Amino acid sequence: MSHQLGSLVSEILNRHFGEIVQKVGDDLFSFGARPVAAIAKTTEIPRIKVVESLRTLLKYDLVTFEPSKNEVVADYKIVPDNILLLMRYPRYLLQIKSKHGSEAEMIVEEVLQRGCVTATNLLVTLARKYKDDREKNISIVSLKDMFISLATAGYLQQAAVAEVKEGEGGEVPTMVAVATIVPELDARTLVLAMNEGAEVTDNIYWKVNFDRFHQDFRDEIMIDAMTRRIDENAGELMRHLLMQVYLNTPPWAASSTPVPALQLKESARRGATERPLLAQFVDHYLRVMEENGCGFVRRSGDASGGQFVVQMQRAAKETVYALLEHTVNERLGSNAARIFRLIRDKKYIEEEDIRKHAMVPNKECKELTYKLMEHHFISVQPMRKAASGGGLVKAIYLYYINLHETAHTARELCYRACHNGLRRAAAARRAHARLLDKQRRVRSVVHSMRVREDPQQHIARVEETITPPERQLIQSVEKQLKQLSTAEIELDKALFILHWYFMYKDN
């Protein structure tokens, strides 16, 4: 775990939970697993505050714990990967909203906010919250149905339960994952609970299943890629394929179980009204995708009209290359990107040959090659030519791409960029804290006046306490913050691609 990751994680914790949690996080990041007392000692934060912070972190699965050697106290360990996910929350919401509508969004948002929650509690809270909201017209029954379909689709899962092992004398429970069982929720009990606050015993806790969302993100990337490379019909076909793959293959397998072409034809026929061309030319599209689709899809057999395999690992690799090529292109220019791709194409290549194929002037070519090296985008392997005749041994240098290392470089770069963006946003917030605070207060006063239906004049007078220049400043700061958070989401998308690639161990 790199230093860069550490500072990014620290910055994220600060943004979401404040300074104390940040300090606890920093401490855990630099010292690894350790008990409360040790944390309190190095951070010089009162023990009670440390415990509180850990509770927060535990709630969101940002730390884990396990019994320490003496089995009496727990060692806490930070999970940086989960902390990075905090940046992805807006994307989860957007995704679920576009797929399942705004009710689903509400449910997921609530679960994200609370970390983990029982179904009854969740639904009752939500229903109460929106009880008076006529526009949305939300009933607890429809919320319940949505909850069930989200659980069925795997976006929500049961949280792990704590178990104390009997007979070992330990007091530290272990978290045991449980298989999700879609619950039967009784609508009548829910309504009763909502209206009269009746006690419902429900001790099954739920949380968001990020992994399911990640599968969606991955699928989107692959569908988009096919759309860009071939056309929308190919993208659509990819979607059909991935739908089958979702059913027949473990989510992150390197390549899928074969899907028969017949099944694809069937689903294409069902969508024939929208995509008549696809329905008509499924076979052709499969062939073009196989030949021009960067190896995302491979024909694996001819039985029953052909069998097709989705090569996920290959797709991850290709996508990462695309990401790296963009990065090289923007950082070092298009000629450097050309050299980068050339080296990839030839696997191992001598400097002399780079120049010949890249058609870049001698000097520039050398310079760029060295720059690529300096930025760790490419690597070099010296080779000794077998001493030929004259005994003149000439070393030749072969350039190549170590994708794993290069992807690593890009990931570090992403961490840095994210960290800097967060820093910048925090600085902007701090610099204008007074003003932003004032605005917030004015807003809440105005809001409550509106609710009380105070005369417009009074409201205007309150609003005027923010002077025009102040308003302008606020606007520009808000715009900046918005831009920074958009950038953050975009950076997170890049991180996702890299994460996807690193998921396959044997790259």
Add this chain to the structure above:
Amino acid sequence: MATVKEEDSITEKILAIAKKNPKGISDKDISAAFPELSPADRVTAINALLQQGSFDLYNQGGALIYRLKAASSKQAVKGADNEEKVVYNLIEEAENKGIWIRDIRRRSNLAMTQLNKVLKSLESKKLIKAVKCVNASKKKVYMLYNLEPDRSISGGAWYQDQEFESEFVDILNRQCLRFLQQRADKIKNNPRGPIFGRTQSYATAAEVQKYIADLGISKITLDVEDVITILNTLVYDGKAESSVYPDGSRVYRAIESLIPAPGLVQVPCGVCPLVYNCCPTGLVNPQDCSYMTEWLE
């Protein structure tokens, strides 16, 4: 009378005519191909050529025919000493690939000073010439005067006086891409199916070559090989992919990257040259970085 320089160019032209007609040429042929030449100049030129031993003279049906002597039979080094002959032969052997001075020395066993003298004298007689090699700017090779240097020496179409013409390459690169892009969309939603559409969006190197020739942007004629070199740069730019037809000819198609520009290159830090020196507590820091400020404007 023509000056010495003009004389040279006249003899060269006559030689060129003779090369085209290996059966030999008559006075008439010369004046037909080269009408602005005065008879007097022609005679001087031909005499000079005969003296050099480039031509054989024949009498055919009453008319005089000049025929180019086969290069090897040319007594080019007439009146030269042995050293010159040896060196000349070595250079001749190397043909249009040329030979490096060190190799001449090794094979002729001449001392450096002597060899230099010999080479100078051959050069001044316009029997050989020194050509700079494109891929090693300091390296010179020698070859016979009337030879066109091999591609590996001259660099082919992309070099002018051993200088790489990167602008020319860039222009061609862009034009080729334009040509490919014009038909790239044919694959999309093609009513006759994607395989047909793909064929329509492919361009062979020969088609591209014709397009470039018709544009008239190149002073020299580019052959298909040259165009393939350029098309391959497009492939390395990630802007095209290539494929092989069953008949073995290469085809190209313009493509887009698999993903749009990623977030990393949309933020200043992703492209910032100072990114590795940037630190919240340092002189270069994100809080008041001016790249950021500019970007946030």
